[in-house]
Amino acid sequence: MSYKIPLFDLNFDEKEEQAVIDTLKSKWISTGPKTIEFENKFSEMLEVKHSVALSNCTVALHLAMKLLDIKEGDEVICPSLTFVATCNAIRYVNAIPVFADVVSKDDLTIDPVDIERRITKRTKAIIVMHFGGFACDMDNIMEIARKHNLKVIEDACHAPLSEYKGQKLGSIGDLGCYSFFSNKNISTGEGGMLITNNTEYYERAKLLRSHGMTSMSYERSKGHSTTYDVVDNGFNYRIDDIRSAIGIVQLDKIEEDLNKRKEIREMYLLKMESIDRIIVPFSDCENFSSNYIFPIILKNSDYKRRDKIRDKLAEAGIQTSVHYPAVHRFSIYEKYAVSLKNTEYVADNLITLPMHSGLTEKDIEYITKTLKSFC
Template identity: 60%
Template sequence: MNYKIPLFKLNFDDAETQSVVKTLESQWLSMGPQSVELEEVFAQMSGAKRGVAIANCTAALHLALMALDIKEGDEVIVPSLTFVATANCVRYVGATPVFADITSREDLTISIEDIKRKITPRTKAIIPMHFAGYAADMEAIMSIAKEHNLKVIEDACHGPLSEYQGKKLGSIGDVGCFSFFSNKNISTGEGGMLITNSDEIADKIKLLRSHGMTTMSYQRASGHATTYDVVSSGFNYRMDDLRAGIGLVQLQKLPADLEKRSQVRKWYLEALEGIEGITIPFKDRHEFSSNYVMPIVLDNADDTRRDAIRERLHSCGIQTSVHYPAAHRFSVFQEYVDGELPLTEYVTDAELTLPMYAALSKEEVSYIAESLKKAVSE
């Protein structure tokens, strides 16, 4: 279906095309100088000491867990209201995902009180996900982590340059992981980034992302080394320079793009005000956010009513989505579910995601709000 207003639009122009052409003309396509530059620029913009370019955010989460020595028999507390990768990566290292509820319908990030309830002697880490680019309560999470000697991996795939108490998301915990998937704030098709303030963690992950090899092919081709050793079992989780070049262009555009998204969100808050039967998560948050998505939660609704409203919006030419199906409901995780997560279960059935991108006009936002008001009232 061709939508009048799609869910998202790529912020691409000739600059990305020229970046690809430049990389092709360089005849160095795999991980190389542009990947290194992307790591350095992203880390600097994110307030972190080190950046490590990765094939995708799932791989970043996987390597973060490995670098922090999370293994079989350990437990990792994760939100259920997240993309499934947040929980899947815990299984990659043989650990057990322990699902926690969200804070409220107004705050879709992981519940601090439920984290406290879920801690056991086997708990070794927490993975908060910063939903829509709005921070989980990192002050409380870091306090809990310090008290119980836990590691913290920030799933910041929604939040490049988003802030919490003056710090960039991803730079607060032990490791921060970002996604450059095609619909993210920074888009390279596939790809991701890991940031950390620990040289030890960064160096370990650089080994793990490339088969445990002590030098990369670019280093050898540049004359910095002629041989290599393999010092650990690793993976091929490298980014390539084609994507890194696009990522550098996207990073240059990101601050202006996020400022425009902030304006779009203000228009949404004005246009949605007074519509009965909806809750707007993070409505009263004022710290700088990437505004990756624009979620709303329907009041007194279930998935049948939510899906009917989505169909009405689609008939108006407005694309919507759902962020996300609750991970703990998936068949693969049933053996790890211990009790209900009532807030998550309600929101996952009643949430719908409205279009959000920098190029949205005030008139388009008004049209979306008017269409939603009619759809909710029917």
């Protein structure tokens, strides 16, 4: 279906095309100089010591589990209002996901109070997800982690350059994970990044990324080594230089893109003041956000009414989505299911409206007027 106003739009132009062509002409297309440049540029922008570029964010989350030595039977507290990959990574190491609720309909991030309530002797880590690019309550979460000797992983897929009290999201916990999937703020088609200030984690992540080998093909091609050892049971989680070259261009564009998204969000907020049957989460947020998506929550509603409104918006040419179905309701997580009052209401009544830097004031006017007529 072709939409008058799509949910997102790829921020690509001839610069990404030229980056791919230049990389192809260089004759080095696997992990090499462009990947190193991408990692260094990402570290500089995120104000963090180390970045490891990977094939996607799911593997970044998996490596985070391995680096923190999360094992079978360990418990990891996580949100249910997230993409399933956040929780799947816990199961990859046979650990147990313990689902915690979100704060409220106004704040869709994991609730520190509920986190602490769910800690047991088997709890080893907390995964937070900065929903939509809006920061979790990291002061309280880090204090809980210190109090109970827990590790913290930040799923920052939605949050490149987003901040919490001046700190970049992803750099506050022990490890941060980012996604460069096609609809993310930074897109390479597929791709991810693991960041940390811990040099030991960084060195092992590089080993695990490429089969546990002590040197990679690019290093050997430059004469830095002629052989290698295998010292860990690693994986093939490498990104290639073609996608890294695209990522470098995307990093050059990201600040302008995020500032435009901020303007678009402000337009949305202004025009939605007259719609009294919806809640706009994070409307009072003071931290800088990537504004990855623009979610709204219907008041006094249920999933049937939500779905009818989505259908009507689609008929009007407006593409929407739902971020996200609650993970604890999926069949595969049935045995870990708990009652999460806020999460369940949000999952049934959330509509994700279009958000990308190509939207105009006219687009926002049309979306909000159309939404108001259906609400």
